[in-house]
Every structure is written in structure tokens, then in C-alpha cells.
Amino acid sequence: xxxxxxxxxxxxxxxxxxxxxxxxxxxxxxxxxxxxxxxxxxxxxxxxxxxxxxxxxxxxxxxxxxxxxxxxxxxxxxxxxxxxxxxxxxxxxxxxxxxxxxxxxxxxxxxxxxxxxxxxxxxxxxxxxxxxxxxxxxxxxxxxxxxxxxxxxxxxxxxxxxxxxxxxxxxxxxxxxxxxxxxxxxxxxxxxxxxxxxxxxxxxxxxxxxxxxxxxxxxxxxxxxxxxxxxxxxxxxxxxxxxxxxxxxxxxxxxxxxxxxxxxxxxxxxxxxxxxxxxxxxxxxxxxxxxxxxxxxxxxxxxxxxxxxxxxxxxxxxxxxxxxxxxxxxxxxxxxxxxxxxxxxxxxxxxxxxxxxxxxxxxxxxxxxxxxxx
Ligand SMILES: Cc1cc2nc3c(=O)[nH]c(=O)nc-3n(C[C@H](O)[C@H](O)[C@H](O)COP(=O)(O)OP(=O)(O)OC[C@H]3O[C@@H](n4cnc5c(N)ncnc54)[C@H](O)[C@@H]3O)c2cc1C
Numbered sequence: 001x002x003x004x005x006x007x008x009x010x011x012x013x014x015x016x017x018x019x020x021x022x023x024x025x026x027x028x029x030x031x032x033x034x035x036x037x038x039x040x041x042x043x044x045x046x047x048x049x050x051x052x053x054x055x056x057x058x059x060x061x062x063x064x065x066x067x068x069x070x071x072x073x074x075x076x077x078x079x080x081x082x083x084x085x086x087x088x089x090x091x092x093x094x095x096x097x098x099x100x101x102x103x104x105x106x107x108x109x110x111x112x113x114x115x116x117x118x119x120x121x122x123x124x125x126x127x128x129x130x131x132x133x134x135x136x137x138x139x140x141x142x143x144x145x146x147x148x149x150x151x152x153x154x155x156x157x158x159x160x161x162x163x164x165x166x167x168x169x170x171x172x173x174x175x176x177x178x179x180x181x182x183x184x185x186x187x188x189x190x191x192x193x194x195x196x197x198x199x200x201x202x203x204x205x206x207x208x209x210x211x212x213x214x215x216x217x218x219x220x221x222x223x224x225x226x227x228x229x230x231x232x233x234x235x236x237x238x239x240x241x242x243x244x245x246x247x248x249x250x251x252x253x254x255x256x257x258x259x260x261x262x263x264x265x266x267x268x269x270x271x272x273x274x275x276x277x278x279x280x281x282x283x284x285x286x287x288x289x290x291x292x293x294x295x296x297x298x299x300x301x302x303x304x305x306x307x308x309x310x311x312x313x314x315x316x317x318x319x320x321x322x323x324x325x326x327x328x329x330x331x332x333x334x335x336x337x338x339x340x341x342x343x344x345x346x347x348x349x350x351x352x353x354x355x356x357x358x359x360x361x362x363x364x365x366x367x368x369x370x371x372x373x374x
Pocket of ligand 1: 082127187
């Protein structure tokens, strides 16, 4: 273990250290790529070690192999069609609020993406949809701990590293805490997203962003109900490098949580690679399908709780793990990704850095189109 939080390898930028510090001497500062890292004011630090105790990647994480695997989708068509995968996150959230609990999840306000607290059903749509960027947890840890102290059930949904941070932060108060982690292949910074959005929207203010249209990956930006920009993952520069795994935080390429063993009560994600030809599903899933992997007794109870609102089919854990590389290993840190991040860190705009790092790929696409036309 390192003696100072600033020297922890693989920092995930969760900001739990900064929230837990009793002397308020840890500040999160952005690096040149826009990722936040803790900086300690050594003159105020009393070496109490709370920051290291709370850090999700200092020491080895507590992980366990899933108990079961399920393919699922919401039975409510409107809910289903507005969710990223099969709507597992929104069904879980609805149940939690209906039974008097609170939910912490990721919302976007324009291009500002952060975790918020929701305790009313009317506010749940704010959490819907994947926002493919690192969400800020600043301001979330204290109210979450207070909810647990007040004896409320709390559902937290986030990336595996965020879930690990919340788990450590809650410590002994974890009885009423339900943790759901998303299968995650890595996160770009909010700075990258903001710059890209400003570039493709021509600087016009954006009040709504969406990253998915069912199974289709597409970035849509809107202002006052008018669509300003829409492009699929092939055409959109931000999406292109996100799905190729080039624009992530450094630690994502060494992620401790990209493996079959999980640190949550339930892992959810897309059920990529499901073999519906040999083993058909008894329901349609053309607009996306959730995978649910309960890991603990609490996780199993959550699945039972939502089974009346979801079409659910038991599948093998191996099928889920084999179809989703993020359940096996972290994304590879390639030369192309390192080039992109180097160029961006050294002064190029995000879009210019993307264009240069994908130059040969784009040339090849143009060449293929020309050959195809003949
Ligand atoms: C950065 C990122 C990478 C992902 N990579 C993969 C992958 O490789 N393989 C895979 O199978 N699935 C991946 N997912 C998960 C997938 O995209 C869906 O989010 C997940 O299946 C939930 O869909 P749903 O229909 O159940 O949820 P919905 O009902 O659409 O709700 C989405 C939920 O995700 C949470 N959320 C949204 N954006 C973020 C964010 N930036 N950070 C933390 N929480 C967020 C919201 O709080 C909400 O609870 C990724 C998600 C993110 C955010």
C-alpha cells in the first residue's frame, strides 16, 4: 500500500478520498486530458490513513463470482424502448423508490454528467440511458451516508470502481445499501465530451444528450426540443474512439474490476453474444437485452423483487462472460490510443487529435468505398 493517496496506482478519480478526509486537505484536480486525481495539501495532512482505507484500488478489492445469470427486459414497452439495454436499471430503481428507498444514479444536465440522489418516481427518467463518459461523484458520498444513517434503503448504480468506492465509504453502514455495477469497458473524461459537443454543435447550447437508441450506438444532441446533431458510432468522432477503447482514463486499461468476479450485489449490462439460435428466448429483445448477474444474497433478492416487472430467462454464467470481454479482462492500451491521448494532452483539440490518430483508418474506409462503387 502507498503512504499517500496521490501515489496510488490506477486511481479511478472517484473522489471518495477527498470526501472522507476529516481535514479537507485533498482536492481533486484535472490533468491535461480532463481526468481528476487527488492532490494532498501535505501541510494539513495528519496521516490518519482514512483516504487509503476508502480508496477502491488501494489494496485488493473484495470480489465474488456471480451466483446466476439472467437475460431480461422490462415488460413495460415504453420503459424498455427508452432504456439502453433491457431496462434492468430503471426497473430496479422504480422498485427501490416504491418501497420507500432512495436511488443514486447518473444524470446529465446539458453536458454536465454527475451522480444525483433521486427519491421521487417522477425524477427517475433523469437516470435513464447510458452516458458514455466518467460521471462525477462529487457531493454524493455525504448524503448517501446520511440516508444510510437514517435507516433508509439505498440503491447505488454506477461503474464497478464507483461501486467499490461507495462500498468502502459506507463501511459498517452497508446493511441497507444495495450496489449495482454496470459492466464497463472504460470512461473518457467530461472535458473530452464537452469539447467534442461544442465542436459538433457549433457552440450552440445543448440541453439534452443521448448516447443510445436501443441497440444502436448514436450520439444525439438537442436544444429546446430541436435536434442539433445526430451521428452513429461510425461517423461520430467521440463515439468512434470510445468504442475502439482509445480515449479512456489511464487506470481503465489496468482495471481491477474487469473480470468475472464482481464487487457489487448485482452486475448488469448488455447481454452481448447471447446464443438465441440454439437456445431461443421466450420474448422479443430487438431493442436491447439486459444481462443480470446476482453476486450476493441481496442481489438475488433484488432479482426476485423485480421479476414481476421483467421478462426473465435463466442463462449460463459462462454465456454471459464469454459474450462480454469486459467480464474477462480490461481494454487493451494500444499504440493508437496512446497517440490520441498524447496529442490531446499536448495541445491539440480533441477532434483534431482523433482525426490524426484515425487517419489511416479513415483513408482505408474512403478507399474501400471507391473500390466498392466500381
Ligand atoms: C461508461 C460505460 C461503459 C459501459 N460499457 C459496457 C460494456 O462494455 N458492456 C456492457 O454490457 N455494458 C456496458 N455498459 C452498460 C450499458 O451501456 C447500460 O448502461 C446497462 O446495461 C444498463 O442499461 P439499462 O437498460 O438497464 O439501464 P437504463 O434504464 O438505461 O439506465 C442506465 C443506468 O446507468 C447508469 N449510468 C448511466 N451512465 C452512467 C455513467 N457514465 N456512469 C455511471 N453510471 C451510469 C444510470 O444511473 C442508470 O441507472 C456501459 C455503461 C457505461 C456508462
